[in-house]
Each structure stands twice: as structure tokens, then as C-alpha cells.
Amino acid sequence: MHAAQICKLRCLTAAAAPRTILTSTKSLLCLPVPTASFSSSTTDSKSRQQSYTRASATTLTGPLGVLAASTLAAAAFMGSMSGMEAHAEGMQASSAVPVDKLPPLPFAVDALEPYIDKRTMEIHHDMHHKTYVTKLQAAIGQAPALKGKSLEDLNKAVGTGDIPSDVKTAVRNNGGGHWNHSFFWKVLAPAESKSADYQAAASDDLKKGIEDGWGSLDAFKAKFDEAATAVFGSGWVWLGLDDAGKLVISTTSNQDNPLMKGVVKDAHTPILGLDVWEHAYYLKHQNKRPEYLKSWWHVANWEQVTNNYKMAMAGKSPATA
Amino acid sequence: MDMEMEMACRSLTTQSLPDLPYDYSALEPVISAEIMKLHHSKHHNTYITTLNQSYEKYADAEAKGDVAKMIELQQAIRFNGGGMVMFDFEPPSGELKSAIEQNFGSVEDLSKKFNAKAATVQVLLLLTVDQGLVPLLGVDMWEHAYYLQYNNVKADYLKEIWKVINWKDVASRYSKAQ
Numbered sequence: 338m339h340a341a342q343i344c345k346l347r348c349l350t351a352a353a354a355p356r357t358i359l360t361s362t363k364s365l366l367c368l369p370v371p372t373a374s375f376s377s378s379t380t381d382s383k384s385r386q387q388s389y390t391r392a393s394a395t396t397l398t399g400p401l402g403v404l405a406a407s408t409l410a411a412a413a414f415m416g417s418m419s420g421m422e423a424h425a426e427g428m429q430a431s432s433a434v435p436v437d438k439l440p441p442l443p444f445a446v447d448a449l450e451p452y453i454d455k456r457t458m459e460i461h462h463d464m465h466h467k468t469y470v471t472k473l474q475a476a477i478g479q480a481p482a483l484k485g486k487s488l489e490d491l492n493k494a495v496g497t498g499d500i501p502s503d504v505k506t507a508v509r510n511n512g513g514g515h516w517n518h519s520f521f522w523k524v525l526a527p528a529e530s531k532s533a534d535y536q537a538a539a540s541d542d543l544k545k546g547i548e549d550g551w552g553s554l555d556a557f558k559a560k561f562d563e564a565a566t567a568v569f570g571s572g573w574v575w576l577g578l579d580d581a582g583k584l585v586i587s588t589t590s591n592q593d594n595p596l597m598k599g600v601v602k603d604a605h606t607p608i609l610g611l612d613v614w615e616h617a618y619y620l621k622h623q624n625k626r627p628e629y630l631k632s633w634w635h636v637a638n639w640e641q642v643t644n645n646y647k648m649a650m651a652g653k654s655p656a657t658a
Numbered sequence: 659m660d661m662e663m664e665m666a667c668r669s670l671t672t673q674s675l676p677d678l679p680y681d682y683s684a685l686e687p688v689i690s691a692e693i694m695k696l697h698h699s700k701h702h703n704t705y706i707t708t709l710n711q712s713y714e715k716y717a718d719a720e721a722k723g724d725v726a727k728m729i730e731l732q733q734a735i736r737f738n739g740g741g742m743v744m745f746d747f748e749p750p751s752g753e754l755k756s757a758i759e760q761n762f763g764s765v766e767d768l769s770k771k772f773n774a775k776a777a778t779v780q781v782l783l784l785l786t787v788d789q790g791l792v793p794l795l796g797v798d799m800w801e802h803a804y805y806l807q808y809n810n811v812k813a814d815y816l817k818e819i820w821k822v823i824n825w826k827d828v829a830s831r832y833s834k835a836q
Contacts, residue, residue, distance in 0.1 A: 464810045615801035624700040624802060
């Protein structure tokens, strides 16, 4: 290997490798490269610094074998359980998808053409989402303490001691995946429908909230798209209501979502979300994520976003069924 | 900041997209020409462009003494540079075979163990020497690496990919790492 290449390798892996290197045993390891997100769209450089520091501290142990990945997570944030409090007060919650059921799409698989293609909807719903449901069941099967918990409660418990450690990753990834996609199908609608017409379907409150936050719908979309483009790898972009009653844009990696106060820095109640995993757009747009972003706005369900906003303002959760 | 890393990053130069050592269709039917073309001319190319931009910004930030910016860019350099190192990988006998047998039992056992792990990984799984300083083999687990052909059936992609691993190059990396 040339000196320059060695230099590059050191530079690139130094952050992930421990300072002490075992040189005596030339053993072979299967090592996952840690996934990391530096794409939290807030401009908080301190938190990004924390993420970087955490990467440096990742240690790889043992002379050989297949090692576990360490997914970088943002700093923990423990907040109040506003959804639970709403329940306690006897308020009606939004319709919630059962933990063990794949919800049907609220429209035909080709209803979002030409903006989101039929084949993507088929695979995305019938395969990807279904797999999350199946794997979540398997995880719950191994953890009787989790039986009977709602999907929303499972998501809110991610990163806390309420989830047994042997299933915590499975619950995070698959509980997150099931909730995210159930929520997502609801915030989509055929382009010609009234629900997709912002002027007609968005409430005055929502319009005001968006204008207060970004000045205009277009300015909001631009910021949202910017955040969506910056997500490195797999993740989601969200619009939600924070504890201070302000609308915020945030991103999460993998199948995390803003309900997961235990692991997500920007926790809030989502009212709109977009899947930017490659499987959400690759068949139609391949690597051109910006094209996908342009397309998807045609099928955003502003009526549902309005409903979610109303619910969030009342301390209730968005719909997943 | 890690002094070694800082020194190393200062000396990084502009990268360019290396040619593939074979035609886009050479890995058919395991990996389609369409995927190879997108993967190389778009994804890989974007990593290099973004990496070069990050280098420029890094040099800028360094000149201004903007440490926060430098740290932020380290991430971009690591990810996009990582993309480059992944792809410069070129797809067992002798020493390598012995090492594989010693650590895993057989090449087949290695592929089983590797695949079990790869199915859970989002980005890349490496076969490495020691603590990960010298990667020998990598399999891209980003969805773009297989989606057009295999959709969400990762297991099929992982089964097939072992047919196109360039063991000669894995072996040469292994012996250089000794």
C-alpha cells in the first residue's frame, strides 16, 4: 500500500478505532462500519461535536469475530409524556394502529402516480412495512413485559429502562419502522384529491403556524428539503410541534422518530414526515433524492397534517390508523 | 482533536473517480449493469465531489481557526472518504485461506457469519485485520447497492455477492497488511 493510502486509511478510521492496537495477533474480524448521523438539522454544533466525540470513543473489543455495530445516537433527552397525560385526562386519542397489524394503505397502490410509483408503494407497504411488523412481534414474543403496550408507548419507551436490553435494538428499529410507516401512509394522498390541496385543506391555524415559522409555505418546503437532502444514509424528516408550541423541522436516522425522547435530541410530536430511505424512492428516482423531494409535495396530505396539528396542540398523538 | 488525524487530514489531496477495472456488465447476473453504472458514475462520483468540497472547506476553516467547523467537516470527510475507500476495494489461497480457516473454519462459514451480520447493517460490513485499521473486503449494504435488482430481499443479494468477490485482491491486501 502506498504511504498516501495508509495515511488516508488512518485518517478515515482513526475516529472509529481505539488508540491501543493489538499488533501481536493478526486476526480477522467482521466489522460493521458504524452508522452515524450528523444530519440533525438544528444548527447546534455542540451536539454535533458530542456525536463526533462519541464516535471516537467507540471501542472494538476482542481479537477476532463479528463485532456489533455501534449506531451513533444523539444525546438523550428525557421529556414529559404528553400523550400519556392526555390519555390520563380521558381525552380521546387519534386512531392508533395495533402493534401486531399491518394497516392497509388508505388508497390504491397506484393512487399516488406519477409522483410515487405503484411498484414502490407495493414493495414499501407489502414488504418493508410488513417486515417491521413481523420482526416487532418476534421481539415482543421474547419480552413478555412489553405485551399489551401500545405501539406509541413502545416508541416512547425506546432508550429507557422499560425495554429489556436483549430486545432494545429490535424494538427501536422495528417498533420505529412500524410506527413511522403507519404514520406516513396517513400523510399521503392522491394528488388530485382535496386533501392534497394546501390552500383548501390546510387549516388557518396550520397556515399561520407555517408562516410564523418560515415566512411562507415555499420557504418552509425549502428548509424541509434542505434537511431531507442532508440526511446521510437512511432516515426520516419531520415537521412537528415542540413542547413550547412551536413548529419545528428535524431529522432522525434509521427508523428513529421524534417520539423517542430517550434517544433523539429533537423530540417533538410529529405532524408530517417523509421517508428518505433509498427504498422510498430508488426505483423511480435512483440516486436523485432532490427529484423525489420535488415529487412528494404533490401527494402530501394537508388535511391529515391539519388533523395531526390539532391533535398535537391538544396534547394528543398523530394518527397511525 | 486527534493530532495524528489532524496531520493526516492536512495532507489530503484532491481525489478523482477511479475507473472500474471491468465493464459495467461484467458482474451480471449477480449485480446488474444498471446498478453498476449508477453506483459508480453517480453515488461513488458524488462521494468524491463532496469529499473534495469538504477538503476545500476544511482548509478554509483551518486557515480561519474555526475549530467547530473543522470538527464538523471531519465527519463529512470521514463519510465521503469512507465512501472512497469502500469503492477502491477490489473484489483464497495460501496465507489468506489459512487465516480464514483459522478464524472462521472455512470460506463458507465466513460468508454465513458475514451475511448474518450484513443483513442487520445499514452501510457497510468489513472483513478486517486486527482492530479495523486494514480492511480486506467490504460489502456495500446501502440499499442503492442492490435495490433495483433485489428490492428488499437482502438475503439474495448477500448470497449472490460471494460469486463476484475478487479473492486475489483480498489476498494481496492481506499480505500487505502483514
